[in-house]
Amino acid sequence: MNLFGLTFRHGVHPPDSKQLTEHVPIRRMPFPRRIALPLRQHAGKPARCLVQKGDRVERGDKIAEADGYVSVPIHASAAGTVADITLWPHPDGTMSEAVIIDVDPHSPQIPRPRLVPHWEGLTPEDVRAAVRDAGVVGLGGASFPTHVKLSPPPDLPIEWLLVNGAECEPYLTTDHRTMVEYPERVHFGIRIMMQCLGVERAVIGVEMNKPDAIEALRRTVPDDLNVTVQPLVVKYPQGAEKMLIHVVTGREVPSGKLPMHVGVVVQNVGSIATIAEIFETGLPLIERVVTVTGRGVNKPSNLIVPVGTMLGDVLDYCGGVREDAAEIVFGGPMMGTSQPDMRTPLTKGTTGVVVLSRDDVKPKQTYPCIKCGHCLDACPVFLNPSLLGILAQAGRYEEMVEHHLNDCMICGSCSYVCPSNIPLSQMFALSKAALRKRQAPPPPDKDKTGKEKVA
Numbered sequence: 001m002n003l004f005g006l007t008f009r010h011g012v013h014p015p016d017s018k019q020l021t022e023h024v025p026i027r028r029m030p031f032p033r034r035i036a037l038p039l040r041q042h043a044g045k046p047a048r049c050l051v052q053k054g055d056r057v058e059r060g061d062k063i064a065e066a067d068g069y070v071s072v073p074i075h076a077s078a079a080g081t082v083a084d085i086t087l088w089p090h091p092d093g094t095m096s097e098a099v100i101i102d103v104d105p106h107s108p109q110i111p112r113p114r115l116v117p118h119w120e121g122l123t124p125e126d127v128r129a130a131v132r133d134a135g136v137v138g139l140g141g142a143s144f145p146t147h148v149k150l151s152p153p154p155d156l157p158i159e160w161l162l163v164n165g166a167e168c169e170p171y172l173t174t175d176h177r178t179m180v181e182y183p184e185r186v187h188f189g190i191r192i193m194m195q196c197l198g199v200e201r202a203v204i205g206v207e208m209n210k211p212d213a214i215e216a217l218r219r220t221v222p223d224d225l226n227v228t229v230q231p232l233v234v235k236y237p238q239g240a241e242k243m244l245i246h247v248v249t250g251r252e253v254p255s256g257k258l259p260m261h262v263g264v265v266v267q268n269v270g271s272i273a274t275i276a277e278i279f280e281t282g283l284p285l286i287e288r289v290v291t292v293t294g295r296g297v298n299k300p301s302n303l304i305v306p307v308g309t310m311l312g313d314v315l316d317y318c319g320g321v322r323e324d325a326a327e328i329v330f331g332g333p334m335m336g337t338s339q340p341d342m343r344t345p346l347t348k349g350t351t352g353v354v355v356l357s358r359d360d361v362k363p364k365q366t367y368p369c370i371k372c373g374h375c376l377d378a379c380p381v382f383l384n385p386s387l388l389g390i391l392a393q394a395g396r397y398e399e400m401v402e403h404h405l406n407d408c409m410i411c412g413s414c415s416y417v418c419p420s421n422i423p424l425s426q427m428f429a430l431s432k433a434a435l436r437k438r439q440a441p442p443p444p445d446k447d448k449t450g451k452e453k454v455a
């Protein structure tokens with residue numbers, strides 16, 4: 001085990017700005033009048049819609065089915081009537097197919113009862129199926145289907161379960177409050193995952209700026225569970241999987257490989273609590289904890305929000321935005337995405353809503369690179385962001401790959417330190433997207449009627 005306080009090399013120290021909500025208890029937001037459930041809320045293939053306009057749905061009903069192995073179903077987060085299935089603003093900035101539900105104002109919102117299997121009698125296969133049927137994905141932002149993480153190939157034995165409670169992104173206190181208020185649930189989720197993966201040790205990594213979370217988790221560790229709570233140095237991006245693995249286990253995940261290649265599965269603490277919840281209550285993933293914060297919102301809060309609640313409704317519930325509000329971000333200021341449309345729904349992967357004031361927003365004016373090297377000192381995976389930025393501006397994407405673009409985590413550390421305000425990480429995200437488009441197979445040849453031509 002590492003000594004207290006080990007960390008990774010490079011990285012940055014943005015102000016954590018968590019004081020706005022770190023001691024604010026989680027409370028439940030009332031059901032909004034309308035919700036929008038995008039069919040694309042997870043990594044992998046979007047779900048396939050099962051409902052039609054006019055259908056009545058109860059809270060917890062499956063409204064879309066997983067389409068393939070790397071996909072999960074989506075469930076109604078409130079009882080009501082399907083008002084439409086249409087293109088709707090998505091948090092990633094596109095328009096995406098979504099099921100719109102008019103929430104029944106007179107419903108007690110009691111979920112339709114589901115059979116809750118007793119987890120101890122289940123095989124790992126049964127646990128994975130239950131997790132998948134409940135639509136569970138990573139709640140830390142990437143939304144990777146959890147049942148896939150629970151299914152490592154047999155030739156890759158897993159030795160460690162690493163629970164990611166670092167929450168290094170400034171402002172966010174979603175995981176922090178979950179660990180303080182529901183530590184027993186976290187341990188129960190760990191127990192289920194350990195049994196499913198066949199691992200004998202788990203470590204919960206928590207940054208040292210959350211002493212109450214560390215205390216709550218340590219106080220509630222069951223005697224028969226081999227779990228260690230590991231305090232971590234406060235540094236960004238401590239919660240990135242590769243950083244966390246290196247700090248806790250001393251292992252390096254090689255370029256192009258996954259944590260399971262070094263015997264580790266990493267799971268966000270919120271997802272672990274959700275796994276516990278589906279076996280405790282039978283509820284699928286239809287609500288989540290979200291931090292609504294920033295100097296631009298009137299009542300910073302930690303809320304349990306039905307998935308699909310629209311941005312405008314959440315902000316109204318938090319007293320609206322202040323006069324000097326300048327930008328709204330889903331996620332945090334380092335890796336989050338700007339949201340211009342109040343109809344955009346909070347999805348399974350929305351960790352927080354941060355309303356930045358004018359003083360918090362970086363000037364948009366950019367300047368040429370002055371070769372100061374700050375970005376090289378900041379990059380936790382030792383890339384050369386300055387060079388990558390020059391290549392990105394020239395559209396030389398293939399050369400960027402030669403300079404290890406694929407290892408870039410889009411963590412935003414380089415952009416944060418750049419004195420020329422060059423939006424490096426955004427440029428790298430766009431470069432990756434452009435490469436994916438170039439490498440995608442060409443669309444099938446079609447005749448005049450739109451049918452595919454047969455060779």
Ligand code: SF4
Binds near residue numbers: 379380408409412414
């Ligand atoms: S965004 Fe990419 S290049 Fe920039 S610091 Fe993070 S990993 Fe390095």
Ligand code: SF4
Binds near residue numbers: 422
């Ligand atoms: S931090 Fe900005 S200005 Fe300095 S070398 Fe990197 S890209 Fe250039």
